Amino acid sequence: MKVFVVGLNHKTADVDVREKLAFNGSKLEEGLMRFRKLPEVQEAMILSTCNRVELYANVSDTIKAIESIKTFLSEFHNINKRSLDNALYIHDDVNAVRHIFRVASSLDSMVIGEPQILGQLKDAFELALEKKTTSIVLNKLMKKAISVAKRVRTETRIAENAVSISFAVVELAKKIFTDLSKRVFMLLGAGEMAELAARHLISNSVKEVVVSNRTYERACELAKEFNGKPVRFDEFINEMGSADIIICSTGASDYILKKSQMQKVMKDRKQRQVFIIDISVPRNIDPEINDLDNVYLYNIDDLQGVVDENIFERQKEAEKAEKIIEEEVETYLKWQSSLDSVPTIVALREKAEEIKREELDKLLNKIPWIGEKDKEAIEYMATAIINKLIHPPTMALKEDNEDKDVMIDIIRKLYGINGHEAEKK
């Protein structure tokens, strides 16, 4: 009985390999069923996302299982088995457990701390539950992985800071303004990144959108798309009095907004805070504007600086997360070792002996007048009863059977032997 992971991710395989091996849509269900039916595989689950494809299994024979899983993958996806060798990683036992915990906690992700992976893992697990391809070991492992991920999320700040330009813009805007839904947003020009940031900001709901562009038609187009108001380019400064957040990305080769102009704008808006994001290169807005009170001007490098700092922060948090994972791997292993049959047999016997002892003592106290021989007879009978009662479960535990884990778990539950006891003994 071994937990086992075969997979590939963005670090080991390029996108063209990943997309070939992905289990998309209905392929996932079919793949999962076939994977489960491989002779060495007792439990199976497949996680397939755009950055990784991983097959989790509980197998009886690791070496045989590797071969048959590889064959399965190459047949199922119709690719050369050899070409898989470089892309695939294989973890078994402790390493598999650790790997799964790290994946769930988003430590193995391309963007550390990104939150989607946990949802994807939950979906994969749910499908496995629905198709009944997993059982006690993988079920326990997945539940544990989900709770570890939650623990990492609450005990570290791994998912807290923005790690993309668009997110950084929104994060900053929220620290300048109380309520974005009461703020007016202005988009000046339209570069790809500006549009992306604009979209992200608008999806966080702003009160009003104003769009200005050198070509008025383009402004109208974008305004229509964002449900906003188009403004002619030579009039944008007049509109700035009411705009609280401005993203600027025009192709201009010089500053389109100078300090003196901004001073006037600030007077118009009674010095209310304004957040200006200049993503154009070369810069379109005089950097000295940042020296004005209540004006916060960020250019592309400033934003990149924020993002880099946040990524660095996340890496520091990731170190804390790794410690949590080591702890959790250990508790999981303890549980797993309690599934071993020998301690369970011992515990079962001790439990029976304990019951026998108690009941004998009670009885013999009530009938103190009986003789030594009668006592022996009674004791003999009690021993015979418990032996007969625990014989079948003991035999079942000793048998080397595929469902052994399940059996051990059931017997422990039925006889009220908890993991710790079994382990101590």
Next chain:
Amino acid sequence: MGVMLFELALTFYFAATIVSVIELFKGTKITSRIILMLAGTGFAIHTISIIYRYVTAGHIPITNAHEATSFFSWCIVLIFFILQFRYRVTLLSSFIMPVVFVLMLSSSMLPREIKPLSPVLQSYWLGIHTILAFLGNAAFALAFGIGSMYLVQEHYVKSKQLGGLFERLPSLQTLDEINYRLITFGFPMLTFAIITGALWAESAWGSYWNWDPREVWSLMTWFIYAIILHARLAAGWRGRRAALLSILGFLTILIAFFGIKLLRKGLHVFL
């Protein structure tokens, strides 16, 4: 009993201050809750101690420096809690509890015995004038705390170094708005305090205005806050400048309060 209650309140405020300082470095939801519990307990005990003293003395216990400082702290904590419930300003306690603790500590070091009320103070103006004055000044104390928070947060945003407290401090606009609200609350209080003071002075000393140092400083304070409000409404002095001015204003109040006490001159000797 009264002494014991006061010391107990002081102890709770001290504990709240310690946790508030810890929260600056390592804050969680739990630390914020602990602070509110400690400060809340301190506040409840403090309230009882003031009532107890009122009953024992038979008059409003704001008649000497010990009582005044203690009542001032009480007003600050009161407004602190109102702000907490209204805006949930994270980290506010870290900026306010130390002020409360220092005030309470200085109060504890001032003479505490209850003396018979001097004839001048035996007036219904005592309650009205002092409560207005201290509520107003307490609002300014909170504006000082909020203003400091504004400067810290604005430093992060302006310098583009988003470390430290950036994430946990409220937004600039929120802080600015609270600052404004506090001053618009405190200013009329101070105005009425000065007016009631003048009326009282007239009935006690026969003249509305005596150029007593406390009167002068209060007037200066009044002018500072009048300027803050005027500059904001007319010239749009908000944000950083408003924060700076509210810090300056409160420092003026502190000088007025303790500086004049040290001078021990003028007609306001009892305070």
